[in-house]
Amino acid sequence: xxxxxxxxxxxxxxxxxxxxxxxxxxxxxxxxxxxxxxxxxxxxxxxxxxxxxxxxxxxxxxxxxxxxxxxxxxxxxxxxxxxxxxxxxxxxxxxxxxxxxxxxxxxxxxxxxx
Amino acid sequence: xxxxxxxxxxxxxxxxxxxxxxxxxxxxxxxxxxxxxxxxxxxxxxxxxxxxxxxxxxxxxxxxxxxxxxxxxxxxxxxxxxxxxxxxxxxxxxxxxxxxxxxxxxxxxxxxx
Numbered sequence: 001x002x003x004x005x006x007x008x009x010x011x012x013x014x015x016x017x018x019x020x021x022x023x024x025x026x027x028x029x030x031x032x033x034x035x036x037x038x039x040x041x042x043x044x045x046x047x048x049x050x051x052x053x054x055x056x057x058x059x060x061x062x063x064x065x066x067x068x069x070x071x072x073x074x075x076x077x078x079x080x081x082x083x084x085x086x087x088x089x090x091x092x093x094x095x096x097x098x099x100x101x102x103x104x105x106x107x108x109x110x111x112x113x114x
Numbered sequence: 115x116x117x118x119x120x121x122x123x124x125x126x127x128x129x130x131x132x133x134x135x136x137x138x139x140x141x142x143x144x145x146x147x148x149x150x151x152x153x154x155x156x157x158x159x160x161x162x163x164x165x166x167x168x169x170x171x172x173x174x175x176x177x178x179x180x181x182x183x184x185x186x187x188x189x190x191x192x193x194x195x196x197x198x199x200x201x202x203x204x205x206x207x208x209x210x211x212x213x214x215x216x217x218x219x220x221x222x223x224x225x226x227x
Contacts (some may be wrong), residue, residue: 004157034214035181042219043118043216043220044203044217046214046216049213093157101216102160105157105158105159106157107156113206
């Protein structure tokens with residue numbers, strides 16, 4: 001199957017700093033990328049959907065100025081958590097889909113804000 | 115809105131045991147249903163899917179049948195192996211899988227030799 005990578009896999013940062021997470025489709029062109037957040041023992045919650053070259057569509061309750069998403073190319077999307085606080089600590093997962101429609105998931109990024 | 119409820123884990127079974135992980139859903143339309151599996155250190159992978167009522171999805175010995183009357187999509191396997199140890203997620207999509215997915219909480223399965 002198609003491969004999606006995320007970088008970094010883990011990040012620890014101080015409160016107030018910004019953190020960027022990259023999501024790459026390695027062997028296919030991703031027309032759509034999705035960003036999810038997962039709390040312990042809870043389901044994956046969709047944060048936003050992004051299409052290459054256009055603005056992301058955010059789910060209700062997700063602050064677009066706090067979680068900046070850029071889908072600049074068909075193989076790369078980035079999520080930047082701005083002015084991170086401890087409550088932003090979570091597991092962030094991206095997925096990517098091409099023309100076939102199936103979503104392929106990255107391995108996730110564990111963010112810890114001190 | 116749409117929601118997925120699945121069996122809470124963790125589930126621990128002996129090798130060759132029969133597995134059932136329950137999943138029920140609430141949706142306004144006629145969703146497609148999925149089971150994803152996440153092996154340690156890896157991303158979620160699609161295990162199987164069904165797009166309409168009475169369809170049976172199957173893969174790697176796992177099966178799940180789309181039951182509209184009971185709004186269920188239970189995952190079953192007749193004889194589990196140690197390599198099946200993973201976290202399993204039930205999910206639905208209103209748009210044939212290429213749009214938003216709604217996930218259950220995941221069930222951690224551990225198979226003991």
